[in-house]
Amino acid sequence: MYDVIVIGAGVTGSAVARELSRYDISTCVLEKCEDVCEGTSKANSAIVHAGFDAAEGTLMAKLNVRGNEMMDELSRDLDIPFKRNGSMVVCIHKEALDGLKELYDRGIKNGVKGLKILSREEALKMEPNLSENVQGALYAPTGGIICPFELNIAMAENAFENGVDFKFNTEVKDIKKGEDDLWHLQTNSGEYTARYVVNAAGVYADMIHNMVSADKIKITPRRGDYCLLDKQVGGHVSHTIFPQPTNLGKGVLVSPTVHGNLIVGPTAIDIDDKEGTNTTAEGIDDLISKAGNHIRNLPIRNVITSFAGLRAHEEHHDFIIGEIADAPCFIDCAGIESPGLSASPAIGEMVGNILKEKMNLKEKENFKATRKGIVRTEGLSVAQMNDLIKKNPAYGNIICRCEMITEGEILDAIHRPLGAKSLDGVKRRTRAGMGRCQAGFCSPRTMEIINRELGIPYEKITKSGGESVIVPTRTKEGSGNSATSLEGTRGEVTGA
CATH class of the missing domain: 3.30.9.10 (D-Amino Acid Oxidase, subunit A, domain 2)
Structure with a gap:
């Protein structure tokens, strides 16, 4: 039982969750995939649009410009790159x-x-x-450029640290309003109930909307x-x-x-x-x-x-945000296409204000607006790297040579709030596997770390959750867990 359930952990759902985490309510995000940023939010232009393209008076125009204005402070608060x-x-x-x-x-x-x-x-x-x-x-x-993964993940982590629950591999199958005046959400992992629901399901937002409203929409x-x-x-x-x-x-x-x-x-x-x-x-x-x-x-x-x-894409080519007329206490965030990434902080703010008014919400005294990202070794001076390695030798072990990502960064990605559980989860948090060889060399070593740190058997480690296993079966049993070892050269940096 929650005060608010958000469906979808993409950039819109995570922005809404972060905004709701300011208030003294119980909030939960239900995500059908194994991680945040698994849908539209992971594959886009990574652009923060200025806001001149959308038609005057539309939500697209209003929220694009507002979201753009919010990016400087948001990127500082959440420790993410933005230019x-x-x-x-x-x-x-x-x-x-x-x-x-x-x-x-x-x-x-x-x-x-x-x-x-x-x-x-x-x-x-x-x-x-x-x-x-x-x-x-x-x-x-x-106009600007940003990393969509880091924006999405950072907002979700900040929401989580402020008390929002996240339930992954949890797909909403049906929604009904009960006699208790609560929304009952049937999922593949049981029933969840809430006073209010926010639909931020991306390309599936029409299916979620149409479960509760006679006024159908099509995405x-x-x-x-x-x-x-x-x-x-x-x-x-x-x-x-x-x-x-x-x-x-x-x-x-x-x-x-x-x-x-x-x-x-x-x-x-x-x-x-x-x-x-x-x-x-x-x-x-x-x-x-x-x-x-x-x-x-x-x-x-x-x-x-x-x-x-x-x-x-929704045929009217505008964001659909607000309470559904024939489904009180159900808030749509549908049709969130470009410039949805740019507008996401403003969408979160708008939905937060809607629920603040409807629910008479009070802000927490201990809301934490900031979040510290993963330490990026790229760009550090030799002296800074040596200090880091002395504190944690894992930062002296390069795993992804294309992007120069260290074991320390991967360990942080796995063990931080809402940590990575798959190769793509590590990739989106650290860039390990995003370089010239596209994970051709670093995947086995990343899998070793996931196996060692999370105890996930090699046969169950996936690329991106679900059935995307990398090693379907063992062909040879040895004395160790793997034919290769993470034991590599660890020591001080001697050159730039």
Whole structure:
């Protein structure tokens, strides 16, 4: 029995959970996967949009701008990387220059600060690798880049540390309002009850909504393919570069990432499968072709991985946030597609305010707004590394050579609040496996650590929960647990 149950531990659900953790109530997050950040939140552009694209007066526009404004303080409080690198919408057809003025006017009405229309010369001076066909650009200095995994995980960890329960591998099957005036949620792991429910189920938000309301909604999964390029070409552009938008979205962007890679994407393909995150040759070819229209000499041969994500598109193309008219005490956060990542802190704030008023909530005296992230050894000086290794020798043992991730960082990822239990869980918290070899070398060593620290048998260690086991069966029994050992060179750092 809880005061509030949040369905979904993506960036929206975690933002709501963190906001509710300010108040003296019992809150629980139910997540059908084995970890936070397993759905739409794990596969997107990693962009904090300025807010000029959404139509004036929509929740998308209002919450995008507010979420953008909140990111500086939030990133400091939660100890996550965030950079305002600025964004540019590039026009390559002279007859379409009026479209930049329309975006500029919309942005001004939405409250976006610092917008400027650049001439061809100004745009090329800022970004020399823009297409020679560039005619002008809309520049938004408040645009930014962030790590979506770290934002999602940090908000969830902070909520957990402030008393919110998280139940993983718990899928909601049915919801009914009982005679006791409580919501009864039937799951694959038993029944949960709550006074209020918040639906933050991403592409499944329509299924959850339609369990309780006669006014049905439909979420269409909109697949977006991406390519991630190696860090050695991460400086090909310094701003986030957009084409002029269409009715299918903001188009194929090219942007640096907050960790130094270059990202290209997404496409926009409506599908029926809510789990359809497979990439296609057609999708990848399409995004490469479109990105090349706006960027000169795009170093696409430096791709280290491709992936696809799903946007939760609702036909009215606006966020659906608020109490359902025919289901009192049930709050929707549905249709949260782009700019959902940018808007997530503001969505949490909005839902928190709705429930604060309805439930007459009182803030805790001991709410902790800050959270300390995993120690990042990358960028530390030799002296700092040596001090760290003296305190904990595990920081002298490199596990992921591509990203230079140490055993100490992986141990922190496993044992911190809501710690990692799978290879992807470790990857999203530390970047071990995200580099050039895409976990080809570090996976066995990471598995050894998971086995040793959590006691999970090798045959049950997964890539991302469920049935995604890495080692289906043993082929040889030896005297030890593994043919390889973590015993490696540990000592002081002697060079930069």
